Amino acid sequence: MATKQGAQLSKNVLQMKFMQRSVLRMEKEQNEEERQKIIDDEHWALDLPEYKTKESDFLVNQSYSICEELQFGRQSFQGFNPEVEKLMKVQNAEKEAEKTEQKEKEESVGDIEMAKRYSSLMGIIAKKFAKKRQHSALAEDDEGPSKKRAFLKPSDS
Amino acid sequence: MASFTVVKQEEFEAQQEKGSAHVLRCLTSGLSCLTRQDGSVSLSQGDTTSIAVVYGPAEVRINKEQIDKATVEVIFRPKVGLSRPEHRKQERIMRNTLEPAIEAHLHPRSSISIIIQETEDLGSNLACCINSACLALLDAAINMNYMVAAVSVAVKENEDMVLDPSKQVEKEAKSIITYVFDSVNYQIVTIASTGSFSRVQHMEALKLAREASKSVFQFYRESVAKKLLMSE
């Protein structure tokens, strides 16, 4: 316990009879450490740059059903097997949902664009809710130092 | 049924009679001529005909199983009688020719068996057998690196070269050489020869056969296209 806490026990204490087991253990640990060191020195490693696998431009797939987008293999017509017809309906619905999702993705606004728009919108809204003083500060930030306002005399014509 | 004419039979005979003939006989093929096999073809080169069938990749017998690639078997069945040692030799030649062409490592622990039935041997039998085996492999849509085409050349006693010799020419010839080429670079895959010939003759025959092999490959392409475009 004493060694674990890092405190060194004095020689006199260690020489006491009831401490003999601890002494033995400590010696063993030390030997072990030395041996480990020797082993580590003996082992060597090549100093090579990390092995990188070249990424292929192709994906390989040997399945026709993926390539050709085949339908579900069980089909029933005119209510011959209601269970299968139910399954067909579910499968078709899934497929259609996938298609519409894809369409939506193509047509709707992308995430990055949305974020951009939102950040610009934030500026506008912030202006609206800012108090007058802050507002002017914001405006100054945007437009740079503005000229001091002066009274413009209307012309006499 | 696909057919492709290289030269008419009568014209061919007339040319071979004359002496040196540098033409192939009429090639005709019927792909998927049998229904139960994975791939089958009946090929005729002039009057020499053979039927080749392919099974595979199918289950393999335990003692022939190879864990890294498919086992390619070639069985040759003569027109009459049992197969003799000479047929075994022919089988071995064909197996060694076809095995590198097949992508055998894509189907480990399976067998690809090719069975060739000789139906009529009227000259250039080995070439006809190899060509029919290759067409049968194409019909079965076995994965292949390249195709092979075999062309026979006979060297006559008077040193004349005859391409795709008939039986009569074969009998009288000093030597017969069968060349097999690949379809990518037209390089030699196999040479099987009987009789003696000089180095110069070999080079000349090789040039002749290589040119002829191109028309055989063209024939393969057209045969396969005819079969595949049937439903289009």
Next chain:
Amino acid sequence: MAAPIGNVVIPGDIFSFTQLKSTDDAKKILLGPGLKENDLEIKVIRPGILRYRKPGVYWVDCHHKRYIPSKGESVIGIVNQKVGDIFRVDIGGSEQASLSYLSFEGATKRNRPDVKVGDIIYAKLLVANKDMEPEIVCIDSYGRSSGMGVIRNGGFLFHTSLNLARKLLNPQCILLKTLGNRFQFEITVGINGRVWVKAHSDIQTIAIVNAIVASEYKDNDQIKEMCKRISKAVSRMEVD
């Protein structure tokens, strides 16, 4: 030059990467069956017609009779043997597939599924690898059967070429829909070229089977015409 889509290609033909890339703006190109990557080239290893689908999917459509198992495909198998906890199922490949008795809907160690040797099974390939024995399952990833399992109550099973099986399941093929308008029946098509049909009478079953077998080299117009003829013939026979 663009890749010859729709043309016949034979083993040994080579395309460059740019040739395929030019027809497509997809990031990755998916090579389907019959094509092999070779450095920056693509090699054809089977004779067939080169096909293309957006985005970036290329494959060779070839005429096959022998099934080669491939992951995720739905097949029809026949139970051949029962070995301990697994069934050996013939799916037409070079090896028999294994099917665990636990991979059925609602199956537990106590509650074994009722499967006998000789039963027809509609299943999905879970493992299909050239170096390993194929394994099939009758449940999806949620543990539901979703149409898979033992196919019971008679019917008729027959073999076709793999092309025909794929043609039947192709969304563009109208054969099953047209037959469905004229007959009341049920069909199960395995990608491995096995088709199971069940109708109310033997005459109808035979008619449907004949229509399927005959449709291999027919286009949609010819199929419509054929279905009309067959349904007329069947109704005449049924009256007799």
